[in-house]
Amino acid sequence: MFREAHKTSTFNLNSARDQRAARLGILGSGKGSNFRVLVEASRSGLPAYEPIIVLSDVADAGILKLADQFQMPSHFVAPGPFKTKMTEAIEQEMVAHLQAAKVDFIALAGFMRVIKEPLLKAFPGRILNIHPSLLPQFPGLAAWQQAYEAKVSETGCTVHLVDEGIDTGKILGQSRVPVLPNDTLETLHARIQEAEHELYPRIVNQFAEKLIAAKECKECEGNF
Numbered sequence: 637m638f639r640e641a642h643k644t645s646t647f648n649l650n651s652a653r654d655q656r657a658a659r660l661g662i663l664g665s666g667k668g669s670n671f672r673v674l675v676e677a678s679r680s681g682l683p684a685y686e687p688i689i690v691l692s693d694v695a696d697a698g699i700l701k702l703a704d705q706f707q708m709p710s711h712f713v714a715p716g717p718f719k720t721k722m723t724e725a726i727e728q729e730m731v732a733h734l735q736a737a738k739v740d741f742i743a744l745a746g747f748m749r750v751i752k753e754p755l756l757k758a759f760p761g762r763i764l765n766i767h768p769s770l771l772p773q774f775p776g777l778a779a780w781q782q783a784y785e786a787k788v789s790e791t792g793c794t795v796h797l798v799d800e801g802i803d804t805g806k807i808l809g810q811s812r813v814p815v816l817p818n819d820t821l822e823t824l825h826a827r828i829q830e831a832e833h834e835l836y837p838r839i840v841n842q843f844a845e846k847l848i849a850a851k852e853c854k855e856c857e858g859n860f
């Protein structure tokens with residue numbers, strides 16, 4: 637389903653933007669707070685990437701409403717019969733949207749399904765994820781809860797490349813977050829999210845700078 641296609645994107649008005657900015661597609665299932673900071677950072681201080689399109693597997697996800705607010709094209713892609721993965725055809729539908737939008741790389745922002753071959757093959761080494769723990773500790777669901785229940789004194793968040801495994805791809809950056817004695821699950825989760833909001837745009841921008849450099853340097857192409 638095609639939701640919005642705003643031809644007069646406000647991005648064009650941002651004179652600070654690097655004309656070579658790498659085009660970013662974002663996949664999310666939830667409220668989209670990481671998407672929000674990715675957009676805000678790209679519009680203010682981190683111009684190496686430009687969010688272009690949002691895809692969600694949840695029809696009423698906050699991230700789709702936010703995309704509308706930011707006047708950004710977005711699509712709901714019906715997720716099919718499985719709870720934690722997509723069929724090949726559904727992933728292919730996502731690939732088609734992303735390729736039509738000429739996306740260079742992808743950021744998962746609270747996307748709750750496993751990514752498999754059609755997407756991994758279409759964007760090899762170019763899909764990033766943010767995970768709410770210091771990987772390799774606490775992969776999988778509700779990582780902040782896992783950390784809380786394990787009574788560790790420190791946890792954090794990790795930006796990593798997506799591969800076939802669950803939260804196993806190459807680590808690109810991490811931020812440490814203390815677990816305080818009077819923390820509840822909610823206060824700990826909020827502190828981790830605050831760290832995510834600083835870390836994700838910074839690492840996405842660094843990655844975009846490398847993509848731009850590789851584009852401009854033939855010998856470097858093999859790196860991506």
Ligand code: GRF
Pocket residue numbers: 664665666667668669670671745746747766767768829832
């Ligand atoms: C984040 O906490 C991220 O670590 C995890 O999913 C959550 C998404 O939150 N992968 P939001 O939708 O960006 O607010």
